[in-house]
Amino acid sequence: MRVPYETMKETFREILVHHGFDENDADTAATIFADNSLDGVYTHGLNRFPRIIGEVDKGAINPRLKAEPVMRAGAFERWNGHRGFGPINATAAMNRAMELASEYTVGVVALGNNNHWLRGGTYGLQAARKGFAAICWSNTTGNMPPWGGKQARIGNNPLVMAVPRKNGMHFVLDVAMSEFSYGKLEQYRLRGEKLPFIGGYDEDGNLTDDPGAIEKSRRVLPIGYHKGSGLSIALDLIASMLSQGNTVGDVTSFGTETGLTQVMIAFDPELLGDRDATDEIITKILDYTATSTPAVEGRPVLYPGEHSYMTRQDNLKNGIPVIDEVWQKVLDLSAHC
Amino acid sequence: MRVPYETMKETFREILVHHGFDENDADTAATIFADNSLDGVYTHGLNRFPRIIGEVDKGAINPRLKAEPVMRAGAFERWNGHRGFGPINATAAMNRAMELASEYTVGVVALGNNNHWLRGGTYGLQAARKGFAAICWSNTTGNMPPWGGKQARIGNNPLVMAVPRKNGMHFVLDVAMSEFSYGKLEQYRLRGEKLPFIGGYDEDGNLTDDPGAIEKSRRVLPIGYHKGSGLSIALDLIASMLSQGNTVGDVTSFGTETGLTQVMIAFDPELLGDRDATDEIITKILDYTATSTPAVEGRPVLYPGEHSYMTRQDNLKNGIPVIDEVWQKVLDLSAHC
Numbered sequence: 001m002r003v004p005y006e007t008m009k010e011t012f013r014e015i016l017v018h019h020g021f022d023e024n025d026a027d028t029a030a031t032i033f034a035d036n037s038l039d040g041v042y043t044h045g046l047n048r049f050p051r052i053i054g055e056v057d058k059g060a061i062n063p064r065l066k067a068e069p070v071m072r073a074g075a076f077e078r079w080n081g082h083r084g085f086g087p088i089n090a091t092a093a094m095n096r097a098m099e100l101a102s103e104y105t106v107g108v109v110a111l112g113n114n115n116h117w118l119r120g121g122t123y124g125l126q127a128a129r130k131g132f133a134a135i136c137w138s139n140t141t142g143n144m145p146p147w148g149g150k151q152a153r154i155g156n157n158p159l160v161m162a163v164p165r166k167n168g169m170h171f172v173l174d175v176a177m178s179e180f181s182y183g184k185l186e187q188y189r190l191r192g193e194k195l196p197f198i199g200g201y202d203e204d205g206n207l208t209d210d211p212g213a214i215e216k217s218r219r220v221l222p223i224g225y226h227k228g229s230g231l232s233i234a235l236d237l238i239a240s241m242l243s244q245g246n247t248v249g250d251v252t253s254f255g256t257e258t259g260l261t262q263v264m265i266a267f268d269p270e271l272l273g274d275r276d277a278t279d280e281i282i283t284k285i286l287d288y289t290a291t292s293t294p295a296v297e298g299r300p301v302l303y304p305g306e307h308s309y310m311t312r313q314d315n316l317k318n319g320i321p322v323i324d325e326v327w328q329k330v331l332d333l334s335a336h337c
Numbered sequence: 338m339r340v341p342y343e344t345m346k347e348t349f350r351e352i353l354v355h356h357g358f359d360e361n362d363a364d365t366a367a368t369i370f371a372d373n374s375l376d377g378v379y380t381h382g383l384n385r386f387p388r389i390i391g392e393v394d395k396g397a398i399n400p401r402l403k404a405e406p407v408m409r410a411g412a413f414e415r416w417n418g419h420r421g422f423g424p425i426n427a428t429a430a431m432n433r434a435m436e437l438a439s440e441y442t443v444g445v446v447a448l449g450n451n452n453h454w455l456r457g458g459t460y461g462l463q464a465a466r467k468g469f470a471a472i473c474w475s476n477t478t479g480n481m482p483p484w485g486g487k488q489a490r491i492g493n494n495p496l497v498m499a500v501p502r503k504n505g506m507h508f509v510l511d512v513a514m515s516e517f518s519y520g521k522l523e524q525y526r527l528r529g530e531k532l533p534f535i536g537g538y539d540e541d542g543n544l545t546d547d548p549g550a551i552e553k554s555r556r557v558l559p560i561g562y563h564k565g566s567g568l569s570i571a572l573d574l575i576a577s578m579l580s581q582g583n584t585v586g587d588v589t590s591f592g593t594e595t596g597l598t599q600v601m602i603a604f605d606p607e608l609l610g611d612r613d614a615t616d617e618i619i620t621k622i623l624d625y626t627a628t629s630t631p632a633v634e635g636r637p638v639l640y641p642g643e644h645s646y647m648t649r650q651d652n653l654k655n656g657i658p659v660i661d662e663v664w665q666k667v668l669d670l671s672a673h674c
Contacts, residue, residue: 073608074441075412104411106445106602133575149629149638161571163578173571175564197544197562198535205632207534223561225534227512230641233626234498234510238470240618241500244610247618249625265443271410273581281577281584288586289570292486295542301486304567 002319003327009034011334012049018337019056021063025088029063032087036119037320040311043183044119046322050329060256061085061115067092075104078243081114083258090117090262091126097264098132105271111262112245121174121308123264124162128170131275133267134162138260139236142252144178144220147229152218154232155248156181157239162305164269166279171286172305177232179221185211239263339656340664346371348671349386355674356393358400362425366400369424373456374657377648380520381456383659387666397593398422398452404429412441415580418451420595427454427599428463434601435469442608446601449582454599458511458645461499465507468612470604471499475597476573479589481515481557484566489555491569492585493518494576499642501606503616508623509642514569516558522548576600 012030021029037045055061065084069077077096081089093111100107117123117138127134140155156176163171180188180199188195188211198207200214200221207221214220222228240247243261251259269278286303294301315321349367358366374382392398402421406414414433418426430448437444454460454475464471477492493513500508517525517536525532525548535544537551537558544558551557559565577584580598588596606615623640631638652658 071610074443076442076604076608078609104441105413106411106443108443108604133578135575145632146626146629146638146640148632148636149626150632151629153626153629159568161568161575163571163574171571171574173567175561175567179561179564201632223564224512224516225560227516227560230510230512231496231498233622233640234500234508237500237508237619237622238472238498238604240622241470241606241615242604242609244614244618247622247625249621267413267445267575267579269578271413272415272579273408277581278578281581282574284586285570285574285577285584288584289483289486289490292483292488292490295482295485295487295538299485301483303483303570 001322001324001327003322004319005034005038005316008037008046008320011330014337015053015330015333016063019053019063021085025063025085028088028091029085032091032118032122034320036122037322038312038315039121039308040315041119041121041308046320046330047326048118050326050333053333060258063088067111067114069096075100075106076108076110076242079109079111081111083113083115086115086117086260087122089114090123090264093262094123094126094134094136094264094266097134097266098127098130098268101132101266101268102270105268107266108242109264110239110242110245111264112243113259114262115258116260117262119174120158120160121172124160124172124174125170127266128162128164128172131164131269133164133269134160135265136160136263137235137239138262139239139246139248139251140260141257142248143182144222144229144232146233147222147226150219153249153252154222154229155236155251157232157235157248159231159235163282165282166275169309170305171282171303172308174304175223177222177228177235179223179228180211182215182220185215185220189215338659338661338664339652340659341656342371342375342653345374345383345657348667351674352390352667352670353400356390356400358422362400362422365425365428366422369428369455369459371657373459374659375649375652376458376645377652378456378458378645379658383657383667384663385455387663387670390670397595400425404448404451406433412437412443413445413447413579416446416448418448420450420452423452423454423597424459426451427460427601430599431460431463431471431473431601431603434471434603435464435467435605438469438603438605439607442605444603445579447576447579447582448599448601449580450596451599452595453597456511457495457497458509460601461497461509461511462507464603465499465501465509468501468606470501470606471497472602473497473600474572474576475599476576476583476585476588477597478594479585480519481559481566481569483570484559484563487556490586490589491559491566492573492588494569494572494585496568496572500619502619503612506646507642508619508640509645511641512560514559514565514572516560516565517548519552519557522552522557526552
């Protein structure tokens with residue numbers, strides 16, 4: 001079944017208002033959920049929606065608590081998220097980073113004490129759509145061992161880099177520092193498949209492509225082995241330093257993944273010179289990679305964000321594919337409004 | 338044979354002056370070369386020195402050409418490196434990024450049209466030693482295929498993140514976006530060893546740990562497969578946008594690796610609040626990872642920069658290990674001064 005984008009967004013909006021979001025925030029949050037499904041990131045869109053409403057009902061997320069600035073120094077601001085709804089706070093923080101960038105070319109907001117931001121790409125796309133380039137990341141609970149260690153003491157700390165294009169086909173990279181997420185491992189195991197690459201260690205300490213063995217050992221592999229481990233630690237260090245907030249270790253000690261830090265860095269290309277020249281540079285880089293001979297004949301070389309863009313066009317035209325039972329669950333929530 | 342640090346530095350300095358560096362620059366450059374060897378990065382220290390002198394003599398590097406600012410906007414400056422000596426220009430750019438950070442908390446310098454900066458970690462350490470955190474990177478010539486492609490059309494674009502510690506044991510991450518450099522592949526091949534992990538494709542398009550097969554196909558693997566490919570492109574996009582300079586594709590077309598862009602981002606922790614509190618946060622993160630049970634008994638979990646720190650102490654005390662013939666070559670250069 002496929003559901004029109006506007007129907008999905010309006011249904012989300014109505015439910016969010018009913019569960020305590022004010023009108024503005026309900027609109028922002030509904031757009032974020034619907035856009036994630038629209039872009040093909042269903043795990044962070046419709047499929048996550050009922051669970052988030054459950055967390056709101058339990059009081060784990062209080063939609064009335066809003067992030068606010070607590071310190072300002074030049075092109076930098078520190079915000080406290082007060083553990084409100086993660087994506088609303090993250091959106092506000094990126095908006096502020098863009099305002100600072102409009103003044104200083106670069107703007108940085110460190111948002112501490114926030115909840116999960118859902119899909120990191122959301123904020124990269126948010127910036128690109130306003131014509132800004134952005135680098136942003138979040139720390140997480142400890143879900144990966146540091147290189148050389150056994151316990152999960154570093155986060156997969158998703159890192160996002162986005163660059164705007166005049167044609168709207170923005171470059172948006174959104175990568176976690178683990179090679180595979182636990183969600184992906186489960187998907188492969190349930191399908192009875194091996195991973196396409198080595199993804200972690202088994203319980204005997206051997207590298208393996210068996211998803212179930214890695215789920216048991218809890219030793220997922222960082223991207224680039226020691227390199228991704230170092231990147232993960234670096235992102236946590238800079239985030240925690242900027243926010244003076246919770247480290248991956250702090251978050252791990254909470255038992256539940258909350259109180260996270262997100263860092264938003266925005267660059268305003270408007271101040272960097274001629275916009276057409278900048279757009280030409282971006283297009284030149286993406287065209288150069290795109291024209292590399294495909295490794296597999298007939299499968300074009302895509303850049304990060306390009307596949308999402310194509311999915312978006314398809315889903316806008318033909319509706320968003322949904323798992324019928326999940327959509328029904330949302331319709332049931334809507335019936336109670 | 339081991340050579341005292343001061344002897345090595347002074348020998349370099351003398352040679353650099355003789356080959357056209359002014360007194361100040363000779364001192365900075367000699368320190369960079371000697372420090373790289375001191376830290377155990379011999380490939381970018383003594384072992385590279387004779388080759389760089391050769392390039393100066395040929396006129397490929399003009400030590401009298403200095404980077405200079407060409408545009409300023411808020412916390413951002415754009416510099417033109419005029420293809421002078423890469424490390425001198427990069428050092429000046431990082432110094433300027435720190436000055437901007439002292440004013441705006443964050444400072445950014447995009448240095449275009451520069452030569453190779455040698456070891457990226459140099460500039461992370463430079464910032465950390467002054468008490469700043471830093472993120473910096475360089476683009477390179479095309480030396481890796483984009484994910485899904487065959488020709489080398491993206492760079493390994495080394496990325497550096499550094500965080501200062503009061504005890505001087507700074508965190509310095511310095512990672513290229515390729516799993517293995519061509520230098521490393523050659524080392525393994527010459528020793529007749531397989532790579533410790535899959536490192537690229539053979540000429541039939543199969544993933545392999547055979548270094549020689551990858552050298553033939555020229556298809557090295559990005560860290561984290563598609564993720565490192567995306568990161569590499571993102572770094573080139575942002576660098577080229579900020580510098581309005583040469584992209585990886587432009588540099589590739591030059592045939593020789595010159596005219597590169599480096600981006601220096603500095604954060605001033607002085608403006609972020611209490612320095613002791615910040616140092617505690619950093620120590621907390623590094624201690625938490627360090628106390629993960631070692632995967633191999635007796636082999637402690639180290640953080641990026643820790644091994645270099647230990648090598649530095651050892652080499653300061655006992656002298657820097659050198660390949661006798663290379664050191665002799667440098668002494669010969671010195672005899673001609």
